[in-house]
Amino acid sequence: MAHRFSAGPHTSDSQSRQKGAASTPAAGNGKNEQWGGAVAPGMLAVALTGLVGAAVYFFVWGKWGPPAAITPVGKEVDRQYQLTLAITGAIFILAQLGLAFAVLRYRGSGRGAHYSHGNNKLEFLWTFATTVIFLGLGLLGYKAWGAVRLTPASPGAIPIEVTTSQFVYNFRYTGPDGRFGMTDPKLISPSTGNPLGLDPNDPAGRDDIVVPTLTVPVGREIDLLIRSQDVIHSVFVRELRLQQDAVPGLTVPLHFTADKIGTYDIVCTQLCGLGHSRMHSYLNVVSESDYESFLKRQEQLLRQAGGR
Amino acid sequence: MSAEAEVSARTQAARQHAAAGAPRGFVRKYIFSTDHKVIGIQYYALALAAVLVGVVLSIFMRLHLAWPALHLPFVSGGVMTPEQYEALLTMHGTIMVFFVLTTAPQGAFGNYFLPIQIGAPDMAFPRLNMLSFWITLVSFLCMISAFFVPGGAPLSGWTAYAPLSALGQVTGPGEGLGQTIWLVSIGVFCIAMLLGALNFISTTIDMRAPGMSLFRMPLTVWAWFVTAILSLLSFAVLLAAVVMLLLDRTAGTSFFVPAATVVSEQLQRHSGGSPLLWEHLFWFFGHPEVYIAILPGMGVTSHLLSTFSRKPVFGYKAMVWAICAIGLLGFLVWGHHMFVSGMSPYSAFAFSLLTLSIGVPSAIKTFNWLGTLWGGKLQFTTAMLFALGFVSIFVTGGLSGLFLAQPAVDSMLHATYYVVAHFHLIMGVAALFGIFAATYFWFPKMFGRMMNERLGKLHFWCTFVGAYLIFFPMHFVGLAGGIRRYADFTAVDYLWRLQPLQRFITWAAFATAAAQIFFLWNFFWSLRRGEKAPRNPWRATTLEWITASPPPHDNFAGNYPRVYRGPYEFSVPGTAEDFLMQDVPTGPEKGARE
Numbered sequence: 001m002a003h004r005f006s007a008g009p010h011t012s013d014s015q016s017r018q019k020g021a022a023s024t025p026a027a028g029n030g031k032n033e034q035w036g037g038a039v040a041p042g043m044l045a046v047a048l049t050g051l052v053g054a055a056v057y058f059f060v061w062g063k064w065g066p067p068a069a070i071t072p073v074g075k076e077v078d079r080q081y082q083l084t085l086a087i088t089g090a091i092f093i094l095a096q097l098g099l100a101f102a103v104l105r106y107r108g109s110g111r112g113a114h115y116s117h118g119n120n121k122l123e124f125l126w127t128f129a130t131t132v133i134f135l136g137l138g139l140l141g142y143k144a145w146g147a148v149r150l151t152p153a154s155p156g157a158i159p160i161e162v163t164t165s166q167f168v169y170n171f172r173y174t175g176p177d178g179r180f181g182m183t184d185p186k187l188i189s190p191s192t193g194n195p196l197g198l199d200p201n202d203p204a205g206r207d208d209i210v211v212p213t214l215t216v217p218v219g220r221e222i223d224l225l226i227r228s229q230d231v232i233h234s235v236f237v238r239e240l241r242l243q244q245d246a247v248p249g250l251t252v253p254l255h256f257t258a259d260k261i262g263t264y265d266i267v268c269t270q271l272c273g274l275g276h277s278r279m280h281s282y283l284n285v286v287s288e289s290d291y292e293s294f295l296k297r298q299e300q301l302l303r304q305a306g307g308r
Numbered sequence: 309m310s311a312e313a314e315v316s317a318r319t320q321a322a323r324q325h326a327a328a329g330a331p332r333g334f335v336r337k338y339i340f341s342t343d344h345k346v347i348g349i350q351y352y353a354l355a356l357a358a359v360l361v362g363v364v365l366s367i368f369m370r371l372h373l374a375w376p377a378l379h380l381p382f383v384s385g386g387v388m389t390p391e392q393y394e395a396l397l398t399m400h401g402t403i404m405v406f407f408v409l410t411t412a413p414q415g416a417f418g419n420y421f422l423p424i425q426i427g428a429p430d431m432a433f434p435r436l437n438m439l440s441f442w443i444t445l446v447s448f449l450c451m452i453s454a455f456f457v458p459g460g461a462p463l464s465g466w467t468a469y470a471p472l473s474a475l476g477q478v479t480g481p482g483e484g485l486g487q488t489i490w491l492v493s494i495g496v497f498c499i500a501m502l503l504g505a506l507n508f509i510s511t512t513i514d515m516r517a518p519g520m521s522l523f524r525m526p527l528t529v530w531a532w533f534v535t536a537i538l539s540l541l542s543f544a545v546l547l548a549a550v551v552m553l554l555l556d557r558t559a560g561t562s563f564f565v566p567a568a569t570v571v572s573e574q575l576q577r578h579s580g581g582s583p584l585l586w587e588h589l590f591w592f593f594g595h596p597e598v599y600i601a602i603l604p605g606m607g608v609t610s611h612l613l614s615t616f617s618r619k620p621v622f623g624y625k626a627m628v629w630a631i632c633a634i635g636l637l638g639f640l641v642w643g644h645h646m647f648v649s650g651m652s653p654y655s656a657f658a659f660s661l662l663t664l665s666i667g668v669p670s671a672i673k674t675f676n677w678l679g680t681l682w683g684g685k686l687q688f689t690t691a692m693l694f695a696l697g698f699v700s701i702f703v704t705g706g707l708s709g710l711f712l713a714q715p716a717v718d719s720m721l722h723a724t725y726y727v728v729a730h731f732h733l734i735m736g737v738a739a740l741f742g743i744f745a746a747t748y749f750w751f752p753k754m755f756g757r758m759m760n761e762r763l764g765k766l767h768f769w770c771t772f773v774g775a776y777l778i779f780f781p782m783h784f785v786g787l788a789g790g791i792r793r794y795a796d797f798t799a800v801d802y803l804w805r806l807q808p809l810q811r812f813i814t815w816a817a818f819a820t821a822a823a824q825i826f827f828l829w830n831f832f833w834s835l836r837r838g839e840k841a842p843r844n845p846w847r848a849t850t851l852e853w854i855t856a857s858p859p860p861h862d863n864f865a866g867n868y869p870r871v872y873r874g875p876y877e878f879s880v881p882g883t884a885e886d887f888l889m890q891d892v893p894t895g896p897e898k899g900a901r902e
Binding site: 054065098102108111120149185190234236243267 | 389390391394463464465469471472475479480481565566567568569570571572573575581582583584617618619620621622623624626648649650653654656657660661664665667668671672674675676678679681682683684685686687688693696699700703704707708710711713714715716717719720722723724765769772773776780784785787788789791792793794795796797798799800801802803806809878879880881886
């Protein structure tokens with residue numbers, strides 16, 4: 001057994017294998033030339049250049065993109081997006097065109113390959129550069145994130161509770177008393193007109209307004225309190241550049257100040273069951289006076305219905 | 309020192325065992341085989357079957373998305389219902405992630421080539437290896453059976469977020485028995501992965517040939533080794549999470565369901581659980597899983613770029629450290645899936661910086677790939693084209709990650725088609741390119757025949773262009789606010805206006821899926837009719853090329869190699885050939901340990 005692993009015969013065996021490989025027909029010069037042809041590298045360079053051209057065209061002049069942001073924070077998110085697009089775009093163009101250049105330039109006609117194991121200076125340089133760029137980008141992104149998520153709503157913000165359930169949104173306003181009434185999960189009954197399970201014995205709840213769409217005054221800060229009754233849903237308004245999951249057991253705050261009157265889509269972005277793609281509502285941003293009349297009308301409807 | 313004393317006791321025992329030859333009976337030789345090569349091919353066959361199922365599911369999804377009122381064959385009732393769409397979505401994701409992207413790169417190629425590339429006769433635990441394949445097969449059959457139970461397959465997605473997945477039929481069709489079967493299948497799969505990971509790690513540590521120091525291992529071996537460590541640490545957590553969710557469903561526990569959960573006016577009998585706990589446990593597995601799918605592809609790409617540039621890997625050690633860094637950081641970034649989940653916004657910011665950090669080793673790898681090509685003498689085999697395609701796709705899919713890594717930007721892109729574009733490119737397409745590159749490269753070794761280069765190139769061009777045509781437009785759907793996981797876009801006006809893009813994507817998906825016929829035809833035709841493969845058709849340097857094609861039962865016909873140099877000694881000045889194999893003693897001893 002031992003001689004099989006000893007250096008002598010093994011050496012000659014492996015050397016003959018090395019020669020054997022070189023002289024096999026499949027690896028002969030004919031194949032090498034076929035692999036070194038100009039067609040594949042040419043096509044690849046064209047494809048990569050086309051990719052870069054299409055990407056630049058569609059990202060810079062393309063007609064698909066989000067509608068204009070309607071909050072200061074949304075505009076900040078857009079700035080951060082644009083900065084990230086500029087940086088990643090530059091890397092994208094350099095890397096794809098670098099690849100295209102390399103396959104064309106080194107397509108293997110004539111010249112031998114350059115024997116090199118690398119370059120530590122270059123390794124250090126690009127490690128350092130990418131670390132600074134990537135982490136710098138992340139630190140700059142702090143501003144837009146912190147403005148919503150790390151800063152609470154100001155005391156004057158209008159609190160509106162968002163309650164999700166399969167596959168509807170309900171929005172609750174405090175009414176004139178400025179307080180939300182208590183709810184009881186045992187009383188939840190959309191079929192009898194009490195989708196939130198408002199407790200009729202709590203006076204604070206008697207003037208609470210519950211509606212299926214979200215109406216807010218322009219220029220006022222809104223403090224959403226997002227909850228879910230059954231599974232995880234989500235609240236997403238692309239004009240706000242805001243998205244937040246509604247999680248059973250949690251009440252997650254989310255505040256914004258819309259500065260443009262209009263109607264915007266609220267959609268669910270968390271897979272919540274078979275009606276997920278139908279879970280849809282509207283954000284109506286209205287003038288201060290329209291908001292007042294909206295509240296008045298709702299209070300009137302509540303009185304006509306005999307209150308709670 | 310005698311040769312026997314230079315290898316571990318386990319390797320000696322394995323050599324003796326392998327010297328006895330392969331079992332003669334058909335069943336022991338090809339079905340219940342303990343030979344890592346047979347098991348590797350079994351994994352490959354499983355992945356091939358799974359990918360066909362996964363692609364067919366996605367074609368049905370694309371059809372329905374493009375034309376929601378279309379009558380479809382095989383769909384009960386003709387027009388697909390939302391719950392049927394969500395079931396397809398769940399099963400497409402699950403089958404692709406678990407049974408294709410996890411099994412093919414690691415289970416198939418890792419199993420087949422890790423032992424040979426380190427000069428070992430077999431895996432450290434051959435029976436365990438056999439067991440892990442058969443358990444995986446049981447898991448796959450179990451998963452497929454979910455389609456055929458009352459209620460059908462689950463609709464909660466491959467992420468199975470609780471409470472949707474925790475409460476049973478009440479939350480939707482498919483959430484009854486279908487979801488339970490899904491969980492059992494995934495739990496069984498976890499066990500198979502844990503057994504496999506133990507085997508890969510032990511084999512790499514204990515079974516290397518004399519002279520095969522860690523820094524002489526091919527980058528493929530490094531990738532499989534680190535992937536196995538990720539599997540061991542992450543699938544253990546998923547197994548625990550799956551058991552907990554099963555208990556919530558069947559035993560009345562409340563790990564993931566809080567009090568006051570009301571579904572369809574029924575108050576659920578749970579209290580004290582947390583839906584976010586499931587998300588944390590799932591993504592603690594789920595993010596490393598992304599690297600489990602892609603690291604082997606990165607290893608293969610490095611290996612092939614060096615071989616077909618006839619040039620050593622640029623910055624071999626930097627590549628090794630980058631693989632290790634990605635492995636380590638891969639465990640610290642799971643929170644970036646949860647920026648808008650309701651977890652602490654402070655931790656979101658920490659996860660953001662850690663996620664951006666993982667871009668650094670990824671960028672190092674890309675730069676080193678370009679450095680490997682620079683000054684090379686490139687040979688455009690089909691395998692090389694797929695490796696080059698991998699680099700392009702990896703760059704494109706990776707850069708979109710820099711947007712999603714920032715919580716503020718993620719607030720507008722989360723759960724949109726932007727994310728679908730990102731993860732399909734970086735995890736799906738890039739990993740598939742790694743699998744295709746590996747197939748074209750190693751097919752001659754595995755089956756003793758060459759694949760057809762002309763068909764291979766046709767396959768490459770269709771797939772490369774097709775993948776971009778499918779997934780690049782998805783970025784714009786996402787930027788415009790197009791939501792993923794929607795069964796159709798008819799309910800919201802602005803979504804319906806994106807329909808031209810959706811139809812374009814569907815056409816591109818048809819064409820690209822159809823082009824995979826070239827691959828299947830090439831594969832099965834070459835199995836029988838391909839040109840006979842020599843030992844070393846690519847003039848490569850690593851140990852699998854010193855042995856016969858296909859290798860004998862013990863891999864080296866008793867001539868176990870001794871390793872004298874690093875894995876990528878191409879175009880060494882002063883040598884006759886442009887490659888120096890790892891087991892040839894003459895020439896410069898780069899990376900010597902002695």
